[in-house]
Every structure is written in structure tokens, then in C-alpha cells.
Amino acid sequence: MHSAERLDSGHLPPPPPPPPPSPGRNLPFIGKLKPFYLLSILVLLLAISFSISKTDQFKKLFFLRSNLLNPTVQKQISRNPIYTAPYCVLWMAPFLSGGGYSSEAWSYILALHNYSMNKNPIFNLKIEQHGDLENLEFWEGLPLDMRNLAVELYHRECKLNETVVVCHSEPGAWYPPLFDTLPCPPIGYGHFKAVVGRTMFETDRVNDEHVKRCNLLDFVWVPTDFHVKTFTESGVDPLKIVKIVQPVDLDFFDPVKYEALDLGSLGNSVMGSFSNGEKFVFLSIFKWEYRKGWDVLLRSYLKEFSGGDDVVLYLLTNPYHSDRDFGNKIVEYVEKSDLEEPKDGWARVYVIDEHIAQVDMPRLYKAANAFVLPSRGEGWGRPIVEAMAMTLPVIATNWSGPTEFMTEDNSYPLLVDRMSEVTEGPFKGHLWAEPSVNKLQMLMRHVMRNHEEAKARGTQARDDMMSKFSPEVVAGIVSDHIERIIDHAQ
Numbered sequence: 262m263h264s265a266e267r268l269d270s271g272h273l274p275p276p277p278p279p280p281p282p283s284p285g286r287n288l289p290f291i292g293k294l295k296p297f298y299l300l301s302i303l304v305l306l307l308a309i310s311f312s313i314s315k316t317d318q319f320k321k322l323f324f325l326r327s328n329l330l331n332p333t334v335q336k337q338i339s340r341n342p343i344y345t346a347p348y349c350v351l352w353m354a355p356f357l358s359g360g361g362y363s364s365e366a367w368s369y370i371l372a373l374h375n376y377s378m379n380k381n382p383i384f385n386l387k388i389e390q391h392g393d394l395e396n397l398e399f400w401e402g403l404p405l406d407m408r409n410l411a412v413e414l415y416h417r418e419c420k421l422n423e424t425v426v427v428c429h430s431e432p433g434a435w436y437p438p439l440f441d442t443l444p445c446p447p448i449g450y451g452h453f454k455a456v457v458g459r460t461m462f463e464t465d466r467v468n469d470e471h472v473k474r475c476n477l478l479d480f481v482w483v484p485t486d487f488h489v490k491t492f493t494e495s496g497v498d499p500l501k502i503v504k505i506v507q508p509v510d511l512d513f514f515d516p517v518k519y520e521a522l523d524l525g526s527l528g529n530s531v532m533g534s535f536s537n538g539e540k541f542v543f544l545s546i547f548k549w550e551y552r553k554g555w556d557v558l559l560r561s562y563l564k565e566f567s568g569g570d571d572v573v574l575y576l577l578t579n580p581y582h583s584d585r586d587f588g589n590k591i592v593e594y595v596e597k598s599d600l601e602e603p604k605d606g607w608a609r610v611y612v613i614d615e616h617i618a619q620v621d622m623p624r625l626y627k628a629a630n631a632f633v634l635p636s637r638g639e640g641w642g643r644p645i646v647e648a649m650a651m652t653l654p655v656i657a658t659n660w661s662g663p664t665e666f667m668t669e670d671n672s673y674p675l676l677v678d679r680m681s682e683v684t685e686g687p688f689k690g691h692l693w694a695e696p697s698v699n700k701l702q703m704l705m706r707h708v709m710r711n712h713e714e715a716k717a718r719g720t721q722a723r724d725d726m727m728s729k730f731s732p733e734v735v736a737g738i739v740s741d742h743i744e745r746i747i748d749h750a751q
């Protein structure tokens with residue numbers, strides 16, 4: 262790829278390594294339509310002719326690219342005065358995809374953008390979609406100011422030798438990628454001022470291939486002390502590893518700003534009978550995968566509570582390499598288990614499998630009385646910190662990522678019974694935690710009965726988020742490290 266051409270955000274096979282570009286050459290995001298854009302349009306037209314399902318997928322991709330390439334938007338942006346810094350940070354992440362890496366990347370960009378308005382750092386920000394497929398529903402659910410910022414940062418230009426690239430994804434997406442995605446760094450190593458990887462793992466180690474990829478980079482940012490330890494023990498050069506915690510948007514996740522979402526209009530009843538009475542609402546948010554401990558949650562909840570308890574469990578979930586038939590999966594799990602239905606019936610369980618726009622997420626947290634997530638391993642745990650920012654009492658597994666921010670004073674850390682071996686998937690052979698079913702039962706009942714204590718821990722949780730993980734605090738940490746990277750590379 263010639264450096265004068267636009268770096269595309271589509272999912273194409275990685276290009277062969279180009280000849281080294283001239284040191285001062287620009288890295289633009291705007292240019293003429295390349296041949297593969299014309300091919301994309303042709304494929305779109307063919308998809309419309311052949312099938313509805315293909316049409317929907319191609320429309321999504323075409324829509325997203327069109328938004329970011331809209332020349333009208335470009336002209337409007339060019340009229341807006343922006344601070345011009347001598348260096349650039351190209352942040353490549355799944356900004357348009359949703360999910361953990363997406364929300365984390367957005368939290369950094371928003372924090373750094375606001376920080377730059379006051380501090381005038383020595384670098385400008387630029388973003389590029391990388392690491393996952395675009396999601397139209399996620400894009401449309403973003404607040405308008407975030408979408409406008411995305412377009413603005415996407416259209417900025419950088420010079421290769423004045424740019425620090427941040428590859429914010431799992432290492433399999435780094436150059437050369439192991440699957441279809443825009444590689445990061447986009448034209449291979451050696452052309453930029455520095456290349457930083459931002460990643461994490463949910464198990465006790467990093468596999469050999471990813472260790473090699475980490476050691477190719479100048480620095481590897483990880484979010485917690487847990488990851489510093491596991492990455493180092495796995496063979497990543499400790500001199501490359503830097504702990505950079507995640508920020509949480511405390512202005513957006515502020516409970517005093519919102520009215521609770523009407524849960525009666527959301528979700529499908531899976532277990533238990535309908536009730537109009539006042540209920541204590543437990544909320545859990547996760548991808549539907551074994552790692553998230555949905556089986557532990559259901560077993561604990563259904564063992565501890567029954568239809569006679571004034572309680573309900575809401576699960577906001579989405580597919581992860583599976584279909585969306587979550588209700589039947591839950592019923593099948595219960596039927597195959599040794600759980601016995603109480604005399605007064607099962608406690609109520611609802612599943613929300615529809616998309617909840619990002620702008621409505623604070624209202625969803627506001628509708629709950631407590632948040633619970635007994636996962637087997639977390640890179641960080643964004644729903645956990647979002648719930649804590651919303652002053653919810655939180656019950657979550659006391660292992661991996663959440664150990665960075667959960668304490669006995671601000672939450673209810675869940676005891677781990679033992680470590681177990683991962684039996685399938687890319688982490689096969691690794692170890693992760695098995696949270697205690699019995700302890701989770703006790704904690705859920707305790708939080709329900711001890712309202713004042715739970716409320717106090719929720720209040721402390723928000724205070725801790727503000728003092729340690731606010732956008733201002735974390736943006737300062739990130740900005741200082743980037744400036745050290747630039748100074749060292751002079």
C-alpha cells in the first residue's frame with residue numbers, strides 16, 4: 262500500500278509489506294475511491310439482487326463507510342479550527358463494533374479528546390476502525406457528539422515518522438493479522454515513531470504466538486497488576502509492559518442525571534410467573550459464553566430464591582459464536598441440572614436480547630438494585646465499573662481484571678472455589694477461576710436484605726471511580742506516557 266493512499270477500514274487481506282515510505286509522507290484518511298470501493302459497491306448491488314440477508318450486511322458496511330467518507334462532512338470539519346500539534350497518535354480499535362475493546366477504546370478517546378482541550382499535548386488524535394466487524398446498531402446508538410467526534414478524528418492526517426500507533430485489540434489482529442481486518446500497524450513495523458499494543462487476557466497466561474507478537478512492539482499496555490504478572494510470566498519482555506488502567510465516563514454514568522428505564526417493556530420472561538409487586542432487581546450484562554459464568558449465576562440465584570421471594574433477575578446478553586435462543590438455553594440448562602423447582606415456583610428470570618442503545622445504558626443500570634457477574638475471568642470488566650459508577654452494589658468474581666478496582670469497602674468480591682482448566686477454544690489448557698456458587702447465594706441474599714450497607718458500598722464505589730479511574734486522571738497517565746515515548750524516540 263502506498264503511503265499516499267487512504268488506509269481503508271474494510272476487512273481485506275493484509276497487503277504485502279510496502280517499500281519504506283519517505284519520512285515526511287502523510288498518512289491521510291481521505292482520497293479518491295480505490296478499486297476495491299467500486300468492487301464493494303458492485304457486491305452491494307449483487308447482494309440486493311440475490312438475498313435479503315446479504316443485503317442487510319452489505320448495507321451496514323456501506324452505510325458506515327459512507328458516513329466516514331462523506332465529503333460534505335469533511336468540508337464541515339475542515340472549517341472547524343483544531344489544535345495542531347507536532348506529533349500524532351493513530352489509535353486503531355474496533356470503534357464501530359461494540360463489545361469490550363470498543364467501549365474501552367472509546368473511553369480513552371473521549372478522555373484524551375477532553376484532556377487536549379485544556380492541556381494542549383504535543384500530539385493530535387486520529388482513529389481508525391480495526392480488529393472487528395462494524396455494527397450499524399452500535400453506531401446508531403452512540404450519542405450524536407460521539408459520532409461527530411468519530412468523523413472528525415477519522416479525517417485527520419498524520420505523517421508516518423511523527424506518528425505513534427496504538428493497536429487496541431487482541432494480538433491476533435496485529436500485523437500481519439490472523440484474520441480479515443485492517444492490520445495494525447497498517448503498513449508494518451519500522452515506519453512509525455513507535456507502535457504500542459493495548460491488550461489483555463482473561464486467563465492465567467498468554468499463548469506463545471501472542472507473546473511473540475507482543476515482543477515485536479515497542480510497548481504493551483495492560484490494564485491491571487494481574488496482567489503485568491501474567492504477561493511477564495508468559496514471556497513478554499517486562500521492559501515493554503506498562504500498566505494503563507481504564508477510565509470510566511463518570512459524567513455519562515451519573516445516576517443523578519437519569520430516570521430508570523421501564524423494565525416492564527423490556528425482556529422476555531424465561532422462568533417464574535409474572536408479578537406486579539415491588540421487586541428487588543438483580544442485573545447482569547454479558548456476552549453469552551461459558552467464561553461469563555451465566556451457569557454459576559443461574560444456579561446460585563435459583564437455589565437461593567423462589568417464586569415467593571420479591572426478586573427478579575434480568576440478563577442483558579448477546580450472542581457470542583451462538584444463536585440468540587437464550588430462553589431455551591436457560592430452560593434446557595435447568596432441566597438437565599440437579600436443581601429442583603421450589604413449591605412456590607421458580608424465581609423470576611428475564612432475558613433482554615434486544616439491542617440497548619448506548620445512550621440508554623445508564624437508565625438500565627438505574628433500574629436495578631444490584632449488579633452481579635460471577636465470570637471465570639475478565640480482562641477488565643466494563644459493565645462492572647459502569648455499575649459502580651452508577652452507585653450500584655456490585656457482586657463479581659475476585660480474580661483477574663476486577664481485582665484492580667474491587668475492594669471489601671466498595672463492592673462484594675466473590676470468593677473463588679478453585680482454578681479450572683479451559684477445555685476448548687483459543688485458551689484451551691489455560692486456567693481460570695471457578696467462583697463459589699454457595700458464596701454467591703449468600704451474597705445475593707445479603708445485598709437484598711442489607712439495603713443501607715449495600716447503598717454505602719455503592720456510594721464508595723463511585724467515589725473510588727472518581728479518584729482513580731476518572732477520564733481526567735487516566736488521560737493524564739496516557740498522555741504522559743505517550744509524550745515519554747515521543748521524547749525517547751527523538
